[in-house]
Amino acid sequence: MSPSAPEANVSRSRVVVVGAGFAGFQAARTLSRTVRNTAEIVVLNPTDYFLYLPLLPQVAAGTLEPRRVTVSIPDTLPRVRLVLGEAGRVDLAGRRVHYTDPEGVSGELEYDRLILAVGSVNRLLPVPGIAEHAHGFRGLPEALYLRDHITRQIELATDASAEESASRRTFVVVGAGYTGTEVAAQGTMFTDALARRQHPRRQSERPRWVLLDVADRVLPGLDRRLSSTADRVLRRRGVDVRTGTSVEEATRTGVRLDDGEFIGTRTVIWCVGVRPDPLVSQVGLPVEHGRLLVDPRLTVPGHPDVFACGDAAAVPDLTRPGEYTPMTAQHAARQGKLAGLNVAASLGHGEQRSYKHHDLGFAVDLGGVSAAANPLGIPLSGPLAGAVTRGYHLAAMPGNRVRVAADWLLDAVLPRQSVQLGLVRSWSVPLDTASPELARVPGGPSTKE
Incomplete structure (x- = not known):
């Protein structure tokens, strides 16, 4: 208007x-x-949609199509006027x-x-090189860009030298909270599938995922039983989980940790928090x-x-x-x-009330049939937790339930499509979304909720 x-x-x-x-x-x-x-x-x-953020890691991993996690505001709120x-x-x-x-x-x-x-x-920390070389994960543009970027790195690793190939096949996630844990869990399944299709004779060169956090465990803000379940699943899939570890510097070719180790990588995913x-x-x-x-x-x-x-x-x-x-x-x-x-x-409709709510538990989707959940304080793991987690997401979403369920079903029986779409360029998804000169690039998408 x-x-x-x-x-x-x-x-x-x-x-x-x-x-x-x-x-x-x-x-x-x-x-x-x-x-x-x-x-x-x-x-x-x-934007003209509500974004269901908890399923964004599945968009980046190719499990769900992007529109599945967006709910149209004009369609679902017909008596509401939207101003973009x-x-x-x-x-x-x-x-x-x-x-x-x-x-x-x-x-x-x-x-x-x-x-x-x-x-x-x-939430950015004063770590040299992070704003320039890390990828954020707060909106649909970031998820789309990350899926293309990961696919591209696996493809470029094919004809690269041994050192460069190892760097391109290494993915570092900084922050082992809810988002970082899911990104690492979903991402390792995605890259394993990509590598099997594109490098069937080089199975020994499996993509490597590294998950870092300064806390002493993954999911530090959640129940320890959820943390133990997630840690076990991640390590079983080959994720290199490093707790009590932070990043001192990020460069175009890798990250330097606080213990002095340098990890060669072209992909740093910043999930430290908000x-x-x-x-x-x-x-x-x-x-x-x-x-x-x-x-x-x-x-x-x-x-x-x-x-x-x-x-x-x-x-x-x-x-x-x-x-x-x-x-x-x-x-x-x-x-x-x-x-x-x-x-x-x-405005004269009813009486005001105070906010009081007890947490009903948390659910962390770890990909496939794996999950960690504690609905009403009851710790669950394995396929049962997976069913509860996906059931919770379907109930919580204000739309697209059938389409999301259909994508999950198709992912269980068909291989994921792994082509690059090229819809989003790196300058459109700056890590510091709070910076006016970056967040409002003409023609670039916003990443705010």
């Missing part, structure tokens, strides 16, 4: 939701079902959100109620480690018309007094739903 176009429905209250990740999407969907035609609901987002753009500034006094659309045109949206759900971006979108700190309100401070009802103190949820908000954890809820998709989705209900209540 053009910024100068006349605003419609001026007599109705307008709710602007900034961001359509787990929190923003759920907030908009809840509002669309609650206030219906009594308020205008506007979602400001760089990236928020740049929030004017609290004027009740306006300033944004830039995909073609670089500036615009603004007035609001009566505002929900900030801008999510998070890659931090709140910098927009949150620029609003001018109190923050906690970059997250906007809110009360248990997700309202910003002193600003009853402003709500925040998901990774953008420091929400008091009523199950653990004195702490804030962690930055997980599980909390973000539930906070988004409550934010929608509380905004509706502020």
